[in-house]
Amino acid sequence: MSxxxxxxxxxxxxxxxxxxxLVIAGPCSAETETQVYQTAQQLSKIEGVQIxxxxxxxxxxxxxxxxxxxxxxxxxxxxxxxxxxxYTSVEVATAKHAELALxxxxxxxxxxxxxxxNPFSVQEIADFLKGTDVPVMVKNPLNPDLALWVGxxxxxxxxxIKKIAAVHRGFHPFEHTKYRNIPKWELPISLKxxxxxxxxxxxxxxxxxxxxxxxxVAQKGLDLxxxxxxxxxxxxxxxxxxxxxxxxxxSDLSEMLQKLAxxxxxxxxxxxxxxxxxxxxxxxxxTQIIELLHQRLDIVEKIGHLKCxxxxxxxxxxxxxxxxxxxxxxxxxxxxxxxxxxxxLQLVHKESIQRQAEAMEDKKKD
Ligand code: PEP
Ligand code: MN
Numbered sequence: 001m002s003x004x005x006x007x008x009x010x011x012x013x014x015x016x017x018x019x020x021x022l023v024i025a026g027p028c029s030a031e032t033e034t035q036v037y038q039t040a041q042q043l044s045k046i047e048g049v050q051i052x053x054x055x056x057x058x059x060x061x062x063x064x065x066x067x068x069x070x071x072x073x074x075x076x077x078x079x080x081x082x083x084x085x086x087y088t089s090v091e092v093a094t095a096k097h098a099e100l101a102l103x104x105x106x107x108x109x110x111x112x113x114x115x116x117x118n119p120f121s122v123q124e125i126a127d128f129l130k131g132t133d134v135p136v137m138v139k140n141p142l143n144p145d146l147a148l149w150v151g152x153x154x155x156x157x158x159x160x161i162k163k164i165a166a167v168h169r170g171f172h173p174f175e176h177t178k179y180r181n182i183p184k185w186e187l188p189i190s191l192k193x194x195x196x197x198x199x200x201x202x203x204x205x206x207x208x209x210x211x212x213x214x215x216x217v218a219q220k221g222l223d224l225x226x227x228x229x230x231x232x233x234x235x236x237x238x239x240x241x242x243x244x245x246x247x248x249x250x251s252d253l254s255e256m257l258q259k260l261a262x263x264x265x266x267x268x269x270x271x272x273x274x275x276x277x278x279x280x281x282x283x284x285x286x287t288q289i290i291e292l293l294h295q296r297l298d299i300v301e302k303i304g305h306l307k308c309x310x311x312x313x314x315x316x317x318x319x320x321x322x323x324x325x326x327x328x329x330x331x332x333x334x335x336x337x338x339x340x341x342x343x344x345l346q347l348v349h350k351e352s353i354q355r356q357a358e359a360m361e362d363k364k365k366d
Pocket of ligand 2 (some may be wrong): 233
């Protein structure tokens with residue numbers, strides 16, 4: 001999967017510069033004017049929170065649940081922007097939503113997981129956004145399909161939107177898991193390695209699904225060098241009309257932000273030198289491991305020929321058991337986990353049997 005994106009860095013999105021790491025906070029859903037206002041007022045006192053989020057149209061799995069207030073609540077969010085100076089963001093699932101959001105002065109749009117999963121919806125929104133300059137955040141699709149996530153980002157980018165970020169909110173599990181949505185960190189990491197310039201924001205609220213797990217998910221995201229956090233915050237989470245279990249109060253958020261380790265990413269020369277020395281050592285050791293494996297397999301082939309000549313079967317169980325026993329014992333002395341070493345030895349053994357079988361075939365043909 002290769003592709004190029006034209007991306008404008010986050011600090012150039014607006015006149016007033018957004019600072020890294022990006023912290024986006026606000027309720028899952030805008031429910032009442034008071035709830036939106038009070039939540040925003042309390043958030044405005046927390047350093048680092050620059051963007052206010054709220055769901056206006058809520059994609060609910062089953063009908064009959066609270067589906068958001070819609071248009072009327074955009075007015076409340078507008079007030080938050082005027083009174084507290086936040087940039088504001090809402091989820092849009094159709095071109096009509098996008099039109100109403102822009103008309104009401106919303107600064108940033110985001111595509112929810114369900115929308116990203118549907119290329120028709122994404123294309124419809126992308127077509128509507130042509131000619132605008134609004135920043136768009138694209139949440140990952142519900143299922144762990146990297147191409148679908150990339151595809152949605154590309155559709156938006158092809159429409160001329162260069163202010164783009166991805167939001168990682170985890171993937172829908174079929175079985176019961178610790179988290180509401182499985183993080184599968186390898187996907188955002190792959191996305192980052194495809195598009196180095198693309199900011200990726202972690203949504204620990206939707207990954208964790210429960211308040212007490214938010215911190216560990218957020219920290220993990222930051223440790224993996226992700227670029228910001230989107231957190232669901234409600235002034236009274238216990239009364240929330242959606243995602244009640246995962247919303248936290250503004251003061252919980254403030255505490256969490258203070259406890260999180262935002263690692264400095266500016267490497268000093270001294271650090272880089274030391275890191276490079278270690279990396280050189282690893283490079284050299286890996287080369288030796290490969291060369292030793294090569295030597296081992298060469299000898300294995302010779303054994304194959306010898307066994308063939310003497311009409312002896314390939315697998316000598318007692319020899320294999322002896323190998324495992326002695327190697328694991330030595331590994332234990334060197335503090336190498338038995339589980340890890342067993343896997344490595346089994347792989348080497350499997351390849352050796354294969355090589356011997358090939359060697360015997362060749363010998364028979366001679
Ligand atoms: C949300 O952000 O409230 C939301 C509906 O999220 P997602 O699209 O990640 O489920
Ligand atoms: Mn939510």
